[in-house]
Amino acid sequence: MFENFFLGLHLPGSRYTTSPLYFPGSGAARAGGGLGGGAAWEAGLRRAPCGCQCVCPSLLHCLPPPLPLLPPPLPGSPQPPASRVAATSSDRNFMNKHQKPVLTGQRFKTRKRDEKEKFEPTVFRDTLVQGLNEAGDDLEAVAKFLDSTGSRLDYRRYADTLFDILVAGSMLAPGGTRIDDGDKTKMTNHCVFSANEDHETIRSYAQVFNKLIRRYKYLEKAFEDEMKKLLLFLKAFSETEQTKLAMLSGILLGSGTLPATILTSLFTDSLVKEGIAASFAVKLFKAWMAEKDANSVTSSLRKANLDKRLLELFPVNRQSVDHFAKYFTDAGLKELSDFLRVQQSLGTRKELQKELQERLSQECPIKEVVLYVKEEMKRNDLPETAVIGLLWTCIMNAVEWNKKEELVAEQALKHLKQYAPLLAVFSSQGQSELILLQKVQEYCYDNIHFMKAFQKIVVLFYKADVLSEEAILKWYKEAHVAKGKSVFLDQMKKFVEWLQNAEEESESEGEEN
Incomplete structure (x- = not known):
């Protein structure tokens, strides 16, 4: 590595030598070159031809300290491991480093961040x-x-x-x-x-x-x-x-x-x-x-x-809900009792909706679905008004609807006609009919492809005895929701007028008789 590393120029009166510097283990030293070969090269390192002792100070920090030459190994002797040789070399270098002076009685101060405060x-x-x-x-x-x-x-x-x-x-x-x-x-x-x-x-x-x-x-x-x-x-x-x-x-x-x-x-x-x-x-x-x-x-x-x-x-x-309701009601916390009943009802509805969805997707007979829903209503004390909305949601989720607006109305009417008898069983009360109408209105508004199908769905339910004349008229006058109100009321205008005229005619016929 250090072969022919430095050639200095010796000028009269200077400390730098014109002799090449060779270091132990270099090719020149092994070849006997430099200042006479053999052991004479070491003298050349120490002294220049002019007799002054000179070594370039700018190189001292670049060069490792010299190592003594080791005798060549005997033939057939085992070679030391490379790791041991490296360790020996590093130890020797470490020993040659100057140790920093340490004052007697010096105290090592612990950093403040390392001090641990007592837990007291x-x-x-x-x-x-x-x-x-x-x-x-x-x-x-x-x-x-x-x-x-x-x-x-x-x-x-x-x-x-x-x-x-x-x-x-x-x-x-x-x-x-x-x-x-x-x-x-x-x-x-x-x-x-x-x-x-x-x-x-x-x-x-x-x-x-x-x-x-x-x-x-x-x-x-x-x-x-x-x-x-x-x-x-x-x-x-x-x-x-x-x-x-x-x-x-x-x-x-x-x-x-x-x-x-x-x-x-x-x-x-x-x-x-x-x-x-x-x-x-x-x-x-x-x-x-x-x-x-x-x-x-x-x-x-x-x-x-x-x-x-x-x-x-x-x-x-x-x-149980009954025990909780009694305990908290007796303590003057009826609001919490009612809240728990509602929460339990919501949980029951979710389970009912999940089961209904599965039965409808399997195309179970309507009679079986009716029996199942009635049993759940009785067991969980569910009113008809809570069930009719679930039925509508499950029926509409049971089909993958056409994306074309002109085709989806026909598909919806065909599908709803099949399940109209199921809806008719659980819409026997006027409030249930109004809830169903509101659900239909919200669904048609949220799904834009059904916007023009609203009136056709209502007429279908009227003919299938799912919705009564009174419920439709009440929805039209006061019970509709805000979603798409103007659009749907405009669609229903002619049908409502027909219903009102039919009602007037029936009343006049009754008076004549």
């Missing part, structure tokens, strides 16, 4: 308890203390301890027992569990939590986790403490500080079996509905996917 929740507890006791029953002073103390105390690190003390007045062990129950100096009575059991007082404490979380936004998730934990610990709390916690949870749910997902902790088997879950839920929903209306509460339950899990608040042998 008891110190945090003592400071917090002292501040709460000094603030006393003045919740405005408590809120100001918590606001100002956040700059000195690590709320992020000790969030569990912070919320334990604000709710229970003490640090809580796993399971909900108080760690400092024997030492009153490490507890405070200025907390939720020690407050009066009335809605206004608990609402004042809820405002303290709201202010704290608005000021320190990073506590939001920690507070949610804390409330889930406290709901799991309900068995360790007294009935009064459970009531206060339920009221606090309901108020905070109403203000949006907490999400409805915290209620999943109530579905724990131990709480359900002992009846704690249902009792706590009633108190919580009462406080929630005191803040928000029933629609807001049920909407939050839907968003959290809890609307279909309310029955799980009761043991398996009591998970």
